[in-house]
Amino acid sequence: MSTPYNVAQVRSDFPILSRQINGRRLAYLDSGASTQRPRAVIDAVDYYETQLHSNVHRGVHTLSQLATDAFEAARERVRRYINATSTREIIFVRGTTEAINLIAQVWGGVTLQAGDEIIVSALEHHANLVPWQMACAARGATLRIAPIDADGQLQLDQFLAMLGPRTRMVAMTHVSNVMGSVLPVQAICAAARERGIATLIDGAQAVAHETVDVRALGCDFYAFSSHKLYGPTGIGVLYGREALLEALPPWQGGGDMIRTVSYQSATWNDLPYKFEAGTPHISGAIGLAAAMDYVESLGLKAIAAHEHALLQRATAALLQVPGITLQGTAADKGAVLSFTLAGVHPHDLGTILDHEGVAIRAGHHCAMPLMDLLGVPATARATFGCYNDNEDVDQLVRAVVRAREVFG
Amino acid sequence: MELNELYREVILDHNRHPRNFGRLDPADALANGHNPLCGDKLTVTLRMDGDAISDLKFDGNGCAISVASASMMSEAVKGRPRAEVDALFDRVHALLTQADAPSDATLFRSDGIGKLAALSGVREFPARVKCASLCWHTLNAALANLQGAAPSPISTE
Numbered sequence: 001m002s003t004p005y006n007v008a009q010v011r012s013d014f015p016i017l018s019r020q021i022n023g024r025r026l027a028y029l030d031s032g033a034s035t036q037r038p039r040a041v042i043d044a045v046d047y048y049e050t051q052l053h054s055n056v057h058r059g060v061h062t063l064s065q066l067a068t069d070a071f072e073a074a075r076e077r078v079r080r081y082i083n084a085t086s087t088r089e090i091i092f093v094r095g096t097t098e099a100i101n102l103i104a105q106v107w108g109g110v111t112l113q114a115g116d117e118i119i120v121s122a123l124e125h126h127a128n129l130v131p132w133q134m135a136c137a138a139r140g141a142t143l144r145i146a147p148i149d150a151d152g153q154l155q156l157d158q159f160l161a162m163l164g165p166r167t168r169m170v171a172m173t174h175v176s177n178v179m180g181s182v183l184p185v186q187a188i189c190a191a192a193r194e195r196g197i198a199t200l201i202d203g204a205q206a207v208a209h210e211t212v213d214v215r216a217l218g219c220d221f222y223a224f225s226s227h228k229l230y231g232p233t234g235i236g237v238l239y240g241r242e243a244l245l246e247a248l249p250p251w252q253g254g255g256d257m258i259r260t261v262s263y264q265s266a267t268w269n270d271l272p273y274k275f276e277a278g279t280p281h282i283s284g285a286i287g288l289a290a291a292m293d294y295v296e297s298l299g300l301k302a303i304a305a306h307e308h309a310l311l312q313r314a315t316a317a318l319l320q321v322p323g324i325t326l327q328g329t330a331a332d333k334g335a336v337l338s339f340t341l342a343g344v345h346p347h348d349l350g351t352i353l354d355h356e357g358v359a360i361r362a363g364h365h366c367a368m369p370l371m372d373l374l375g376v377p378a379t380a381r382a383t384f385g386c387y388n389d390n391e392d393v394d395q396l397v398r399a400v401v402r403a404r405e406v407f408g
Numbered sequence: 409m410e411l412n413e414l415y416r417e418v419i420l421d422h423n424r425h426p427r428n429f430g431r432l433d434p435a436d437a438l439a440n441g442h443n444p445l446c447g448d449k450l451t452v453t454l455r456m457d458g459d460a461i462s463d464l465k466f467d468g469n470g471c472a473i474s475v476a477s478a479s480m481m482s483e484a485v486k487g488r489p490r491a492e493v494d495a496l497f498d499r500v501h502a503l504l505t506q507a508d509a510p511s512d513a514t515l516f517r518s519d520g521i522g523k524l525a526a527l528s529g530v531r532e533f534p535a536r537v538k539c540a541s542l543c544w545h546t547l548n549a550a551l552a553n554l555q556g557a558a559p560s561p562i563s564t565e
């Protein structure tokens with residue numbers, strides 16, 4: 001028997017949740033943009049900064065060794081979290097955006113030829129769209145957009161029909177940051193691999209909400225950010241299958257990524273260091289590892305079930321408010337609730353909700369083409385995390401009702 | 409910081425019933441404004457009579473603050489010579505951004521444009537200042553286009 005999910009206990013782990021906003025209780029419903037940090041992460045970073053800090057992979061002195069050990073232990077922690085085969089497959093980067101740019105530039109640079117095709121979905125965040133536009137422009141390749149249905153789910157059949165002899169890469173989000181749809185990543189990757197097509201999955205909105213097993217998913221590359229997983233900003237992960245990473249040239253040049261250097265040339269370090277030029281975000285990696293410990297101590301299944309219950313409560317309550325339209329109604333949906341309210345622009349909604357202590361995101365969510373497709377300038381978006389409770393949902397709904405009153 | 413200082417009745421009214429909404433065709437100048445942060449887009453068209461703005465219309469899609477600000481601006485600048493429009497722009501800008509700018513309507517009322525003072529609540533909501541100023545920047549761009557400069561979209565980001 002597992003113990004019931006104790007959200008009050010979880011909330012007490014997050015110091016920021018006890019502060020007030022505009023004199024009101026904070027209902028933090030913007031975890032999709034960035035999650036808050038539990039005490040365990042703050043403490044792990046603090047311990048590193050006060051007891052372990054030095055540069056890594058460099059000195060023989062004790063602190064350098066301690067810092068290196070902690071940094072490499074974090075890499076192993078990440079490997080276990082996503083079930084990668086080896087730590088050689090775990091590249092620390094600044095975040096999802098940098099991970100995707102790395103692959104678009106390095107992989108794209110050696111792979112793409114004029115006339116080749118890359119497929120992304122209509123749901124993509126700019127981070128998984130613009131780097132591919134740039135890679136295509138640089139190489140004369142074509143970017144194709146796999147369509148979604150009215151609920152916001154990928155149209156799998158149409159996507160499969162788009163895979164052709166010139167398709168080189170399928171780059172798709174795991175969970176849509178706007179519509180919440182959970183894409184059938186396993187089927188997508190299996191179809192691509194059968195045809196010798198590479199796959200990159202943008203896991204930014206997935207890793208904090210469900211168990212991610214990169215081997216079970218069958219993807220070649222997987223990208224995510226620490227700050228959406230209860231960890232620090234400025235650090236994220238690029239996972240890549242070892243054979244693929246091994247075959248790629250390095251990205252940035254500098255310290256750490258080299259084996260030997262002469263004035264005229266250099267040879268490259270092994271994986272993963274080949275892709276980690278310069279001093280890394282050591283405390284970030286350590287904080288991320290602590291965040292993964294924390295999330296697993298709660299249990300990803302338990303978190304997912306809790307968030308799903310919140311999503312259902314919020315969905316049902318908002319649908320009672322006249323003028324509400326939900327953006328994103330896929331059967332398989334993550335902890336994302338986008339909506340619009342007739343007669344109230346999302347930006348005004350955001351301000352009024354903030355005034356009531358409710359933090360949501362209002363805007364295009366870095367998905368301008370998707371906004372055009374949906375025919376809205378912007379949406380309001382509530383996203384849920386492990387610490388949200390029924391009161392957060394009720395506060396949201398009351399604030400939305402209040403916004404209707406203000407605009408009467 | 410109270411909501412009703414931002415969403416004053418005048419602002420809600422101009423949002424619900426924007427004045428001078430639409431496009432002049434033909435127009436002497438046109439400019440597009442865009443606030444990428446929130447997706448607000450608006451187009452200003454105007455006609456000149458000598459040095460004065462004889463007519464002005466705007467259209468587009470935006471939040472209540474940006475629509476109301478554009479609507480009030482359209483009323484305030486019609487019939488005014490450019491020098492007065494420039495002076496008004498400076499005062500609205502100060503009203504939106506400077507804590508000690510005169511926010512009482514008297515200053516504006518002396519010009520017969522007291523309504524614009526309703527925007528003074530915006531400065532308590534820094535995230536919204538760009539919403540209120542978008543129309544003014546777009547108007548400036550339209551006036552600049554009169555000089556025969558190539559029209560360029562104006563962005564408040």
Ligand SMILES: Cc1ncc(COP(=O)(O)O)c(C=O)c1O
Nearest residue numbers: 095096097125127177202204225
């Ligand atoms: C689906 C998705 N991809 C990519 C990103 C970009 O993440 P980051 O800004 O941390 O690089 C985000 C974050 O907003 C996201 O939601």
